[in-house]
Amino acid sequence: MTATHQLAAIEHLNTSSHTEALRWLDGVYEHSPWVAELALQQRPFYSLAHLKWVLAQVVSNASKEQQLALLRAHPVLAPKPAPDLTAASHQEQRSAGLWQCTPAQATLLQERNTAYQQHFGWPFIVAVKGPRGKGLGPQAVLDALERRSRATPAHELQECLRQIHRIAELRLNDKCDWQPTLGQEVWDWHEWLAQFSDEGFAERGELSVSYLTPAHLACAKTLQLGMQACGFDEVEMDALGNVVGRYHPAHADAPYVLTGSHYDTVRNGGKYDGRLGIFVPMACVRELARAKRRLSVGIEVVAFAEEEGVRYKATFLASSALTGHFQSTWLDQSDKEGISMRQAMQAAGLDPRRIPAIQRDASKYLGFIEVHIEQGPVLHSINMPLGIVTSINGSRRYIGEITGTASHAGTTPMGQRQDAAAALAEWSVYLEQRATRDGDSVATMGMLNVPNGSVNVVPGRCSFSLDMRAPTDAQRDALAEDVLQALASICQRRGLRFSHEETVRAGAAPSDPRLQQAWEQAVSSLGIPLHHLPSGAGHDAMQLHRVMPQAMLFVRGENQGISHNPLESTTADDMQLAIRAFQSILELLN
Numbered sequence: 001m002t003a004t005h006q007l008a009a010i011e012h013l014n015t016s017s018h019t020e021a022l023r024w025l026d027g028v029y030e031h032s033p034w035v036a037e038l039a040l041q042q043r044p045f046y047s048l049a050h051l052k053w054v055l056a057q058v059v060s061n062a063s064k065e066q067q068l069a070l071l072r073a074h075p076v077l078a079p080k081p082a083p084d085l086t087a088a089s090h091q092e093q094r095s096a097g098l099w100q101c102t103p104a105q106a107t108l109l110q111e112r113n114t115a116y117q118q119h120f121g122w123p124f125i126v127a128v129k130g131p132r133g134k135g136l137g138p139q140a141v142l143d144a145l146e147r148r149s150r151a152t153p154a155h156e157l158q159e160c161l162r163q164i165h166r167i168a169e170l171r172l173n174d175k176c177d178w179q180p181t182l183g184q185e186v187w188d189w190h191e192w193l194a195q196f197s198d199e200g201f202a203e204r205g206e207l208s209v210s211y212l213t214p215a216h217l218a219c220a221k222t223l224q225l226g227m228q229a230c231g232f233d234e235v236e237m238d239a240l241g242n243v244v245g246r247y248h249p250a251h252a253d254a255p256y257v258l259t260g261s262h263y264d265t266v267r268n269g270g271k272y273d274g275r276l277g278i279f280v281p282m283a284c285v286r287e288l289a290r291a292k293r294r295l296s297v298g299i300e301v302v303a304f305a306e307e308e309g310v311r312y313k314a315t316f317l318a319s320s321a322l323t324g325h326f327q328s329t330w331l332d333q334s335d336k337e338g339i340s341m342r343q344a345m346q347a348a349g350l351d352p353r354r355i356p357a358i359q360r361d362a363s364k365y366l367g368f369i370e371v372h373i374e375q376g377p378v379l380h381s382i383n384m385p386l387g388i389v390t391s392i393n394g395s396r397r398y399i400g401e402i403t404g405t406a407s408h409a410g411t412t413p414m415g416q417r418q419d420a421a422a423a424l425a426e427w428s429v430y431l432e433q434r435a436t437r438d439g440d441s442v443a444t445m446g447m448l449n450v451p452n453g454s455v456n457v458v459p460g461r462c463s464f465s466l467d468m469r470a471p472t473d474a475q476r477d478a479l480a481e482d483v484l485q486a487l488a489s490i491c492q493r494r495g496l497r498f499s500h501e502e503t504v505r506a507g508a509a510p511s512d513p514r515l516q517q518a519w520e521q522a523v524s525s526l527g528i529p530l531h532h533l534p535s536g537a538g539h540d541a542m543q544l545h546r547v548m549p550q551a552m553l554f555v556r557g558e559n560q561g562i563s564h565n566p567l568e569s570t571t572a573d574d575m576q577l578a579i580r581a582f583q584s585i586l587e588l589l590n
Helices: 003-015 018-025 033-042 048-060 064-072 087-095 103-120 138-148 153-175 181-193 214-230 276-290 317-323 328-332 341-347 352-358 420-438 473-494 513-524 540-544 572-589
Strands: 234-237 243-247 256-262 298-304 365-373 386-392 394-403 442-444 461-470 497-506 532-535 550-555
Touching: 003 018, 003 048, 018 033, 033 048, 048 064, 048 153, 064 153, 087 153, 103 138, 103 153, 181 214, 181 276, 181 572, 214 234, 214 243, 214 276, 214 298, 243 276, 256 276, 256 540, 276 298, 276 365, 276 572, 298 317, 317 352, 317 540, 328 341, 341 352, 365 513, 365 540, 365 572, 386 513, 386 572, 394 420, 394 473, 420 442, 420 461, 420 473, 461 473, 473 497, 513 550, 513 572, 532 550, 540 550, 550 572
Parallel strands: 256 298, 256 365, 365 550, 386 532
Antiparallel strands: 234 243, 243 298, 386 550, 394 461, 394 497, 442 461
């Protein structure tokens, strides 16, 4: 199961006659030869990943009727084998353990399948081998069926198509006698680390790892042991709890590539946010160590101890220390139990006085590169496994209030009202339209409140929050200026007052052109098209940007790209591509 098999299969597909190639692709998309027929018109395929993308694009570009026909060509998942299953479907359902349902699970599966099909008009479709490729199991299938039954038809149509592409991906792997072995290992590393969760969450089967809790310290120890096992030359935990691994260059005076991400999580979060950016470079270092190979650049992987700001108000504690921007006043912040950060560090055996020594000399590094799960739906929606980050968005946040006059809802004529909520509603529509106009700006009014509101009172006061983000500071500021001017105009026209206070202003972090180009070359070497996108979320790379060049690579998320959620997921195949891209960028920087 090597890359040689994969390349040989793609070469065979490229050089075969149309009839033979069509025969080879038969069954990849269930009872739908038209998908392969159209895909073959785009030969040659540059890699297995490229073939998968082309097939998915054929389906995306098909008519709604063709897409629905594809969905309806799939068998109903059943607790026992159906006589009309294709050989591939038979093997998939058997290996997933679907036919080992308990009687109660079998009844529930049949009931939910019937209700789902009546509601949507097509059978429930899920890649029963799952994102790891080893099988979901009956309960996981039932859970997915129950959850997805609540989706809108448009949303569920797209999710079913994504599941069909995943089924096709797994079938193509089998045809090529190839498996993403490195991706599967890295998948397993995530599962292993996810065994550690904070008290109160672990009991419910939820993942939560906040700064310097017992679960956090267990993660740090596990990462230390993992880096040592991977063959790093030096592994340590620094004064903030960052786990640092260094793989030395061929020559002692050579620069290093800095990489990594965070291992803390939000409450009841996902397994891949941050941690993917630690494990991918760890896997690459392990492969170098196994080959007893040194590069002309060193590799330093930092598993950042804190990024999410869950236990204490300050965020990016760990990466801020590397850039020399750690604020000593943060040490006096207290958690909900009244334990200060300083006390928590001392209890964990860390010495806050040594934090200044964590600062890196940027002249000794080529730059910072980070791999991260996308945390959004863009790559998922376009069937793209990897994306090149152009910039980490800058942001401006506000809290504010609109004030009018509270009055009787029944006796105040519409033309004589000073309705704060109506003004806010008008403004929120403008906010959406104005951000959309930029194409890649985003704006969110996440908190809306009518204090002391009543069903029969015209709202006299309305409070709000405002979050605006854009890939450049200039674009962010232009958006903010227009949005705030619109608020002033709406309030003036309606005879209302308003106030607002800026609470956050974070600068954008554009990707370094040289490092971004290196990521582009690395992804292109995999034979897949390039897709560029900004990051709406903040990352450790944003902090390192303050002192050195940085650029990021996004990896597609499953389940519509959801993140900060237990449903956060990616596949072993996409992890494999991320590992290969990271290996390639190391060679390019070598």
